[in-house]
Amino acid sequence: MLKCNEIARILSSGEDVSWMKQAQLKMHLAMCKHCSRYAEQLHMIAGSARRLFASQSEQDLEKLEAQVIREHSSKKTD
Numbered sequence: 001m002l003k004c005n006e007i008a009r010i011l012s013s014g015e016d017v018s019w020m021k022q023a024q025l026k027m028h029l030a031m032c033k034h035c036s037r038y039a040e041q042l043h044m045i046a047g048s049a050r051r052l053f054a055s056q057s058e059q060d061l062e063k064l065e066a067q068v069i070r071e072h073s074s075k076k077t078d
Contacts, residue, residue: 002028007035011042 002010002024010017010025017025029036053061 004028004032004035007032008038011035011039 002021007025007028010021029039056064
């Protein structure tokens with residue numbers, strides 16, 4: 001059985017998993033209210049982000065990406 005931290009890693013990474021892990025994931029989500037709530041929250045965040053950025057132009061998204069990378073890089077050096 002997969003543990004909560006493994007479930008969280010799989011859900012947040014979006015990685016492709018084998019059919020066996022998918023079955024374990026679904027079983028865990030059916031039994032664990034915390035992980036199922038986390039999965040729902042990730043789904044809502046992803047949907048909100050898609051709607052938010054759907055109206056943005058490619059150039060705007062590239063500027064935003066560059067800004068996020070600059071800010072993230074500056075925090076690492078602080």
